[in-house]
């Protein structure tokens with residue numbers, strides 16, 4: 001098949017998932033065309049059947065807001081025409097679904113029908129999409145898609161609760177390549193970060209308010225009082241300075257490292273003992289799944305779709321949003337009991353296997369075949 005993939009090219013989960021999907025489809029022999037404004041961060045390898053088309057947004061003094069959506073729709077039309085794409089798969093509804101609708105209509109006027117699949121990822125529905133300035137366009141363009149998928153059962157339900165969706169929404173869970181995300185023997189790296197055998201706790205995100213970053217610092221400070229430990233913050237975003245300030249205030253700054261945005265996250269996870277995800281909402285929590293694949297137990301909130309991947313008392317623990325005391329207590333329990341930690345590690349890795357790329361990829365391929373027919 002010749003497949004167009006539209007996504008955000010950044011470290012956000014939707015862009016990561018879309019890129020990994022495109023790479024895996026190309027490995028299977030499909031031609032995959034990424035259409036976005038920057039080279040996706042995880043698109044690092046060269047494959048002859050993998051293409052990247054940059055959306056150029058010309059500026060003009062009149063434009064206070066350069067019209068990205070118009071440029072994106074025009075680029076879609078151009079790529080679909082010139083590369084004879086069979087379908088367009090857009091990740092994150094805003095503005096990708098409405099740009100795809102526009103492209104579809106333009107091509108229809110030329111006698112070509114291009115099927116569009118929209119995959120909903122989370123904040124496009126639960127936060128941004130519900131805002132009344134976007135909602136009518138989001139509802140309309142989702143309904144105009146030939147197929148709609150959501151990355152968790154929870155997100156499917158949230159979408160149905162808040163939007164008038166007239167078509168079925170298929171749940172296709174996010175996936176992880178468990179062959180890539182596995183524990184690697186890189187003890188030298190661990191030695192550098194935790195020379196005295198401290199436990200290593202990791203949080204990875206875009207540091208937005210929704211992640212409740214201060215909760216991560218507070219949990220770590222409580223843990224640190226009981227167990228020698230280091231905290232690695234992976235990623236960056238608006239709450240980073242809050243995290244720095246709070247860790248100074250709580251006297252743990254020397255044990256906290258901000259390692260920035262990393263594309264080799266699997267190497268960091270390989271030396272981790274615990275992954276913390278304190279979000280107010282996660283449609284899925286791809287970062288937690290990647291940690292689990294690397295054999296890292298997860299302590300998370302029970303918000304959104306997190307309970308669909310992190311099994312309380314087995315692969316980690318889930319607590320109510322904001323329950324810092326509960327999550328701290330669980331972290332101490334887990335990191336002071338080696339046999340429990342080992343059990344949870346194995347269970348986390350096993351649970352990640354249920355979301356392995358090899359299981360989810362054929363589901364997407366089957367959907368592609370269905371919409372093309």
Ligand code: GMT
Nearest residue numbers: 012013014121122123282283284285286
């Ligand atoms: O987590 C973010 O804020 C980024 C966001 C995105 O759209 O890139 O992530 C969403 O999509 C991911 C991939 O499907 C999910 O794993 C995340 O849970 C989801 N984020 C939220 O729902 C807040």
